[in-house]
Amino acid sequence: MPVLTQQEQNKKRINSDFYVEGFAANYERYILFDFDDGPIYEQFQKENFRNTDMSDVIMQYDHCGRVLARMSNKTLIVEVSDSGLFVAADLSKTDASRGLYSDISTGMVTKMSWAFLPGEVDYDPEQRLITYKNIRKIYDVSAVSLPANDTTSIGTRSFITAQMEFVRAKVRESAKKRLALKLMLALSE
Numbered sequence: 001m002p003v004l005t006q007q008e009q010n011k012k013r014i015n016s017d018f019y020v021e022g023f024a025a026n027y028e029r030y031i032l033f034d035f036d037d038g039p040i041y042e043q044f045q046k047e048n049f050r051n052t053d054m055s056d057v058i059m060q061y062d063h064c065g066r067v068l069a070r071m072s073n074k075t076l077i078v079e080v081s082d083s084g085l086f087v088a089a090d091l092s093k094t095d096a097s098r099g100l101y102s103d104i105s106t107g108m109v110t111k112m113s114w115a116f117l118p119g120e121v122d123y124d125p126e127q128r129l130i131t132y133k134n135i136r137k138i139y140d141v142s143a144v145s146l147p148a149n150d151t152t153s154i155g156t157r158s159f160i161t162a163q164m165e166f167v168r169a170k171v172r173e174s175a176k177k178r179l180a181l182k183l184m185l186a187l188s189e
Contacts, residue, residue: 012088013077013088014074014075014077014088014089014090016090016091016092017092018090018091018092018097018098018101019088019089019090019091019156020088020089020091020101020104020143020154020155020156021086021087021088021089021154021155022086022087022112022152022153022154022155023081023083023084023085023086023087023112023152023153023154024078024084024085024087024112024113024114024141024142024152025044025084025085025112025114025149025152026044026083026084026085026149026151026152027043027044027045027046027083027084028043028151029041029042029043029129030042030043030149030150030151032130032148032149038128039128040128040129040130041127041128041129041130042129042130042131042148042149043129043130043131043132044084044085044132044135045131045132046080046082047134048132048133048134048135049080049085049134049135050134051134052116052134052135052136052137052138053136053137053138054071054078054137054138055071056070056071056072057070057071057076057078057138057139057140057141058070058071058076058139058140058141059076059087059089059140059141059142059143060140060142061100061109061142061143061144062142062143062144062145063113063115063140063142063144065096066094066096068089068091068094068096068097068100069089069090069091069093069097073093075089075090075091075093075097076088076089076090076141077089078138078141084152085114085138085141087112087141087154091104100143101156103143104143104154104155104156105155105156109143109144109145109154110153110154110155111143111144111145111146111147111150111152111153111154112141112142112143112144112147112152112153112154113141113142113144113147113148113149113152114138114140114141114142115138115139115140115142116135116136116137116138116139117135117136117137117139118132118134118135118136119132119133119134119135119136120132120133120134121133
């Protein structure tokens with residue numbers, strides 16, 4: 001199974017004016033359920049996808065209805081990256097898929113989810129954490145209205161580029177502040 005490098009993730013993967021990309025899953029621990037006695041967490045790791053069947057994953061909206069993109073007709077790419085389950089799609093082929101593109105490009109839909117068949121699963125009651133040894137099959141990746149994992153994302157290339165630039169600006173600002181603090185500390189010695 002291919003693993004994307006950061007450079008590969010930064011380039012447009014499908015030539016389309018209706019191109020979207022994002023992450024249907026990532027490796028950060030997140031709250032799956034929040035009960036009165038505390039949250040239950042879920043976490044995935046890159047190793048979970050070693051032998052996963054991703055032979056013909058489809059893309060839908062909210063895991064139901066019409067197929068909007070599909071791996072077998074090359075309108076959908078689903079790959080394991082260093083950050084999570086990367087998705088790229090061409091949403092130009094049908095009225096429904098172009099409608100989803102419009103919803104994503106206007107910021108109405110910004111999150112993703114995925115439907116899968118788990119393999120071995122562990123639960124640590126002390127940490128209240130569900131972890132997966134492996135994922136047997138991925139059925140679909142979906143742009144969703146309400147995700148189980150709020151740290152997922154989907155956007156058009158221009159939206160993602162803008163978000164990446166925002167993050168880069170914050171990193172540069174933080175680095176400048178650290179440098180100024182080091183300089184102040186050095187001068188005070």
